[in-house]
Amino acid sequence: xxxxxxxxxxxxxxxxxxxxxxxxxxxxxxxxxxxxxxxxxxxxxxxxxxxxxxxxxxxxxxxxxxxxxxxxxxxxxxxxxxxxxxxxxxxxxxxxxxxxxxxxxxxxxxxxxxxxxxxxxxxxxxxxxxxxxxxxxxxxxxxxxxxxxxxxxxxxxxxxxxxxxxxxxxxxxxxxxxxxxxxxxxxxxxxxxxxxxxxxxxxxxxxxxxxxxxxxxxxxxxxxxxxxxxxxxxxxxxxxxxxxxxxxxxxxxxxxxxxxxxxxxxxxxxxxxxxxxxxx
Amino acid sequence: xxxxxxxxxxxxxxxxxxxxxxxxxxxxxxxxxxxxxxxxxxxxxxxxxxxxxxxxxxxxxxxxxxxxxxxxxxxxxxxxxxxxxxxxxxxxxxxxxxxxxxxxxxxxxxxxxxxxxxxxxxxxxxxxxxxxxxxxxxxxxxxxxxxxxxxxxxxxxxxxxxxxxxxxxxxxxxxxxxxxxxxxxxxxxxxxxxxxxxxxxxxxxxxxxxxxxxxxxxxxxxxxxxxxxxxxxxxxxxxxxxxxxxxxxxxxxxxxxxxxxxxxxxxxxxxxxxxxxxxxxxxxxxxxxxxxxxxxxxxxxxxxxxxxxxxxxxxxxxxxxxxxxxxxxxxxxxxxxxxxxx
Numbered sequence: 001x002x003x004x005x006x007x008x009x010x011x012x013x014x015x016x017x018x019x020x021x022x023x024x025x026x027x028x029x030x031x032x033x034x035x036x037x038x039x040x041x042x043x044x045x046x047x048x049x050x051x052x053x054x055x056x057x058x059x060x061x062x063x064x065x066x067x068x069x070x071x072x073x074x075x076x077x078x079x080x081x082x083x084x085x086x087x088x089x090x091x092x093x094x095x096x097x098x099x100x101x102x103x104x105x106x107x108x109x110x111x112x113x114x115x116x117x118x119x120x121x122x123x124x125x126x127x128x129x130x131x132x133x134x135x136x137x138x139x140x141x142x143x144x145x146x147x148x149x150x151x152x153x154x155x156x157x158x159x160x161x162x163x164x165x166x167x168x169x170x171x172x173x174x175x176x177x178x179x180x181x182x183x184x185x186x187x188x189x190x191x192x193x194x195x196x197x198x199x200x201x202x203x204x205x206x207x208x209x210x211x212x213x214x215x216x217x218x219x220x221x222x223x224x225x226x227x228x229x230x231x232x233x234x235x236x237x238x239x240x241x242x243x244x245x246x247x248x249x250x251x252x253x254x255x256x257x258x259x260x261x262x263x264x265x266x267x268x269x270x271x272x273x274x275x276x277x278x279x280x
Numbered sequence: 281x282x283x284x285x286x287x288x289x290x291x292x293x294x295x296x297x298x299x300x301x302x303x304x305x306x307x308x309x310x311x312x313x314x315x316x317x318x319x320x321x322x323x324x325x326x327x328x329x330x331x332x333x334x335x336x337x338x339x340x341x342x343x344x345x346x347x348x349x350x351x352x353x354x355x356x357x358x359x360x361x362x363x364x365x366x367x368x369x370x371x372x373x374x375x376x377x378x379x380x381x382x383x384x385x386x387x388x389x390x391x392x393x394x395x396x397x398x399x400x401x402x403x404x405x406x407x408x409x410x411x412x413x414x415x416x417x418x419x420x421x422x423x424x425x426x427x428x429x430x431x432x433x434x435x436x437x438x439x440x441x442x443x444x445x446x447x448x449x450x451x452x453x454x455x456x457x458x459x460x461x462x463x464x465x466x467x468x469x470x471x472x473x474x475x476x477x478x479x480x481x482x483x484x485x486x487x488x489x490x491x492x493x494x495x496x497x498x499x500x501x502x503x504x505x506x507x508x509x510x511x512x513x514x515x516x517x518x519x520x521x522x523x524x525x526x527x528x529x530x531x532x533x534x535x536x537x538x539x540x541x542x543x544x545x546x547x548x549x550x551x552x553x554x555x556x557x558x559x560x561x562x563x564x565x566x567x568x569x570x571x572x573x574x575x576x577x578x579x580x581x582x583x584x585x586x587x588x589x590x591x592x593x594x595x596x597x598x599x600x601x602x603x604x605x606x607x608x609x610x611x612x613x614x615x616x617x618x619x620x621x622x
Contacts, residue, residue, distance in 0.1 A: 014432075119303045121552025121597050125310065128590050131578060132314050209441055216443055216560050218578055231444070235564060240447045241462060243455050252444035260439040267435065 008272050015272075018264035025258050029078045032071030040068040040225045051246050058246035061237045069225045070250055076226040077208050077255070080142045084207025085200050087146025088153060093196065095150070096157030097188065100165060101180050111158070114151045122148035123213060130219035138221045145210040146203075153199045157192060164191045194273045198266040205259040212255055227251040289609055296605040300598045305366075307594045311587055312365045316358070340381070347376050348584075374588035379580040385588035388573060393592070395465055396569035399486070400558045403493040404547075410494070411501025412543055416536045418502065419509030431506060438499025442557040446492035446564045453488060460488050463566040489565045493558060497550075504546060508539035541612055548604035551597050 009015050043063040051058045057067040099110040126144050133140060164170060170187050178186070189196075208227070214220045215228025216235060234240065234248035356364075368374070374385045411434075418430040454462030466472065466481050512518065512535045521531050559571030566572065570589060577585040 115299070116303050116306055118549070119300070119598075119601070120307055120310075121555065121594060123553055123556030124590060124593060124597075125307075127556070127574075128311065128586070129314060131581075131583075131586055205439070209439075212441060213443070213556065213560055217563060217575055231447075235447075240450050240564075241455060243451070245451060248444075248447050248451075252441075252447065255444065256436065256440050260436040263435055263439060264432075 009269065012268050012272065014264060015268040018261040018268070021257055021261040022265060025074060025254060025261070026078060028071060029074035033068070033075060036068060036071055038065045038068040040064060040072045048244060050244075057250055058244075060233060060239075060244075060247055066230070066247060066250070069230050070227075070254065072225045073227040073230050073251060074254060074258075076138055076221065076224055077211055077228070078204075078258075080138050080145070080211045080221075080226065081204040081207035083139065083142035084146040084149065084210065085203035087143060088150040088203045088206075089196065089200050091147070092150035092153035092157060092199070096154035097161055097184050099154070100158045100161035101184055101188075107158075111155070114154050117148070118151035118155070120148075123210070126210065126214060127217065127219060130214055134222075136220070136222045138224060138226070141211055141214060141221050142207060145207050145214075149203060149206050149210075153203070156195070156199070160192050160195060161188050164188055194269065198269060201262045201266045205262055208255060208259060227255055292609050293602075293606060297602060300602055304595060304598050308366060308369055308591065309362075311590055311594075312362055315583060315587075316361075344378065344381055347382070348378070369591050374591055375584035377577075377582055377585045377588075379577065379582040379585065385585045388585060389570070389588055389592055392568060392570050392573045393596075395567065396555075396558065396562065396571065399489055399562070399567065399569060400493070400555060403490045403558075404497055404551075404554050407494045407497035408501055408543070408547055411498040412505045412540060414498070415502035415505030416509050416532075416539060419506035419513070419539075420532050420535065422506075422510050422513070427506075430502065434499035434502040434506075436499070437495060438503060440496045440499075441560075442492050442496050443560045443564045445496050446489060446561050449488045449492050450565070461485050462488065465568040485567075489561050489567055492561055493554070496557075497554065500550075501543065501546075505539055505543055508542060509535055512539050541608070544604060544608045544611070548601045548608075551600050551604075555593065555597060 041064065045063055046055070046059055047063045048061055049055060049059050055065055055067065057065075057070060060066055060069075095110050095114060099107045099114075126148055129144055130136060130141075165188070170183065173183055173187050211220060211226055212228035212231060215226060215232045218232060220226060220228045220232065228251075230251040231248055234244070234251075237244075237247075239247040372386060374389070377383050377385045377388055380388060414430055415434070418427040418434075421427050450462040453459050461467070461484055463485075465485055466478065467485075470478060470481065472478065518531060518535065521534070558569075559574060561567070562569045562571030563575045570593065574586065574589050576582075577589065
């Protein structure tokens, strides 16, 4: 069964390219700091030196090795993106499915709550909360982004489930005396699995971009290096206007490569699994 | 029957207005609760910071403390604090800034708001128009080479954060090629006035930050509209018109109009994110708007100013949201004529 699902994906060129780019960056984040074991925070020697044999990506104002920072930054940013996605996913799935299965007043209340969170500008709220937290770990940043990111997903899940619930096999399960929970896990969740996987990927993107945005205004993780934090220091030290391109171009490139490869993975999955989009 | 029911147009707008007002109250409540709920009293930390810098004379310090105590209403029961906070916020009294004491926060916020509006509104509208048109053409020619190129570039462009694109534009067009100025809203040292040369100067400073918003926002709209158009092409009315021999240009017109409707709502929902992105873009460009003021407030931990900026920004987003709802109600005949209400 595994083969029949994933085989068509690996026959699609676009998917292969995007997936390889993504895996490559993930490997950079996981293995990079092990294979290139330099301390990203220590003074490496020269200040603001362009890429050389000794420092493949150059150094920053404090003599920090930018390649070491980049590799560790990828690791932190991926971790934040992943954690954000898990949190948004769990909340969105819970609210969306409870809303769809229970219906009635529960549905009304949950959906108004969802619409309110959807309408509150979440980046602004994240900035506001972050200003009051003096110590922000990577986890805190992920929770902040995750707790604010789920509403569109909850609405989509509810809509999908409502269309599934009226199918015949669900009706039969109800007749067979399934509880709501059984119904959700056995009949409904498999029906929304690919959709949820795609949403998960989009949430990872949201987490990575959100972290970079928060960091740039100085509200990112207070400890460690992330892609956003490298950019933040580049801005603070006027790297852009002083032409220190090796400082701000690589982290941005990685963010764009990472998020767009993930997005291409989801859209090709959509093209393949969604019969309405399949080319005729 | 008609006499007893309200005009559906008014009813729809009334419902939206009530919803946005409710949401604004919730947002205000969050702004109220946060500094009081988070451990490590921010008031104490502000004062200790002022003490540490040692610049302030004791008398000024005492008067700052008194103002703060009064404005945060500390010591009073929480519901009194809450009512005071809300009534003050609605009256436009957003407290006194700490970093620019004794200026009112509103005095600091009002002059920077036009800069942000001038940067944000034309840029997102241009991005919306260009992106949707591109996406619609790509979707209509689905599967063609043009479609594939447009789709893939939009996918990647849409992932470039505003601020990083801004950095690239500054580096290449300002630092390297020296075509446009790379920072500020106007040449430093000049005094804002309405002369032609000053407006020209503002325009040359405007191009790069605006371009970074337009380019990176465009991709998302293009992808969205493409998908909507592709779905719309499957509808019965399209194949019916094709069989009738209706001109393809006319069919494209129908499809485009129907696909744009959800994108109007999308515009309202994207405003918050666009504003967040624009604030960061302003920081990158040292552009004298709200983002830059917020950045200064954050780095001096000027909590009243931070709060004030949020109360105003969230209110403006909701106003804009309501405006988009209004437009939506006008262009969607189902709402205008009160049909299709379920």
